[in-house]
Amino acid sequence: MTTFLGMPALPAFGSGNLFAGESFPTAAHRELGNAQLRANLGHATHTIRDKRQAVVAELPDWEQLRDAGSAIKQAVMARLPELLEEFETNFTARGGVIHWARDAREANEIVAGLVRDTGETEVVKIKSMATQEIGLNEYLEEQGIGAFETDLAELIVQLDHDKPSHILVPAIHKNRTEIRDIFLREMPGADPALTDDPSVLAMAAREHLRRKFLTAKVAVSGANFALADSGTLAVVESEGNGRMCLTLPETLITVMGIEKLLPTWQDLEVFMQLLPRSSTGERMNPYTSLWTGVTEGDGPQNVHLVLLDNGRSAALADEMGRSALHCIRCSACMNVCPVYERTGGHAYGSTYPGPIGAILSPLLTGIEAEENNSLPYASSLCGACYDACPVKINIPDILVHLRSVDVDSKRGKKKVPSQMDVGMKAASWALSSGKRLGLVEKGLPLGRLAAGPDRKITKLPGIAAGWTQSRDIPAPPAQSFRDWWAKEHRNAGGAPGTPGTPEAGPSRTLSPDTKETPQ
């Protein structure tokens, strides 16, 4: 570790499961071929979407709550260093131990060391994005420590040796028949007569998990919130497996991104209204567990928190992008995203899929890391995510910002400019002057030669070939509007439009012969 004036040097960017190993279009192409996945995702996202819509519509002050959530998070980001220190002081005073981790590797080593200190070789886990992000399960396995997921969906994914595809519903891409088959294949002692009835499957998982809960001495969790004024941590969940993990074992190790802080206990009031409604479409989630350090004779007596940076400081340094850190991991954005709905989470290559992943992953890793520069383009900029976000992260604007960071990062580095570079340069020249656009338009009727007798163009070259893959384009008209207007106004005795002079003659009705007539 290098030190400078006693300050550890931060790595600029994060590591771990934040990288797209292949470009988004390549991964999306493969995932789109999976009809079962598309059907499952379409069904699941629409169900959650409608539920969310219904419970959000119930609250007359929903928009004010969003504003409050956004304002609190902005204030947190502005004061993050002092809030972290305040939290550390209070958490430590109540018997907790704080560890600071600069990146995934450091966080993994800290957790493995803490588990080793207990002498145990198994841990139970609460669903946690932060531990997915750092690849903790895989690391612990390498160290001879078994990590058992206790969230039902995480359990399904883990048993199937798969990766989660959704941050709230990790097994959203699997249907109940697939789940039954996974249980029969991978769950020790599963009843061979298992049906695909959801309640039967849930009971089978429950029996399997009970055995783990009652024997585990160490639990690993994430956290939804950390309250600086009291040193309290919070986990918000649906199934109760979290409550088991947080109360039964002797040792509790929590891994949390530094952006999860809230200044005061009272701020929870806002987020406990925003989060359940936005994520599961519930007015209130079934289990909210809060713990403040160690309570003698009650619950874990050995309480640790690993505070994770892993690129968050880098994201915080990006003025346009920093509000991505406001994310409370509710998943509302992916449930309304037309791109996510069709490709699923795996196409994004990172722990964080969907619209938030498309901005968060490249912010945490830097735009030039692996294929993460393709993620900001994985959006039609339809804006549904921004409307759904409970803390009003302007995802479309940040996507556009990151695209410009990507384009700028490549300027002057390429031997040969890409077709897109050339096209954009030419278009910039043509579209920054009415005269030049007029000249280009004079040439457009030549495009009519490329059209068939039905006046459609069905094949375009180069980067535009993506368009004609599934779409025709109409033949250009014989005359642009601009030319028509100029001609019309010469005929009417008016000068063709010069800015600043009234150019239209007296009102007139267009004669029928000015209409477009097909050839």
Added chain:
Amino acid sequence: MRIALFATCIVDAMYPATAKATVRILERLGHEVVFPSGQACCGQMHVNTGYLKEAVPVVANHVAAFDTADYDVAVAPSGSCVASVKHQHPMVARACGDAALEARATAVGTKTYELSELLVDVLGVTDAGAQLGSYFPHRVTYHPSCHGMRLLRLGDRQSRLLRTVQGIDLAELPEQDQCCGFGGTFSMKNADVSSAMLQDKAANIESTGAELCTGGDASCLMHIGGGLSRQGSSTTTLHLAEILASTMEEPASVIGEVRVSTGKALR
């Protein structure tokens, strides 16, 4: 009043009938239309593809064309281009540190309206049939484009105008708020996902039995129409300005064949 038409590059070059229809509607209401000839494009293609540097001259050109012209309000038959003028132009100016351009861009933005917004909010059109003589005896379905819906918050302005067109049979489009998948260069960079979105949109349009899908954005309509055409569908697309401008005496012309209620093709 004097209204400056921002035709938008795609309408100017590819869909002049949409701009002519816009002129016709405004003149029919007794207003004077001017066309600042320096105009070209709003620059959203450059901004949305990350080419901010290349967007600057495009934005500067638009601002120059529209802040020197003499007019009361500007109008464009395109929600996404108006959203770009209002939201992106000041942002682009800010990004290149040009405070003067930012101020001018903001001023142009506040005077710029999307067509339905101008008709409803400023010109007081509540009944297209009665006030514009709009007549369009066809079964039509309507797709509200994303930027009009979510950036300009047009709400039901467009569908309200359409509903009051004489003779129209307006069919509700299922899942109408879902993006058609155009997204500018997204349709080329992520052609597979874009096509998957387009397929679903086309299927929803087909399910209504409409002869036409209309909307307020030429580029989205080009995308939807291009997909329908490739699938060999008999359903086409037509900008809502052309439906509003259509009258009994001067019916809208549609490229391609449209089955009309009278049984004869409308050419």
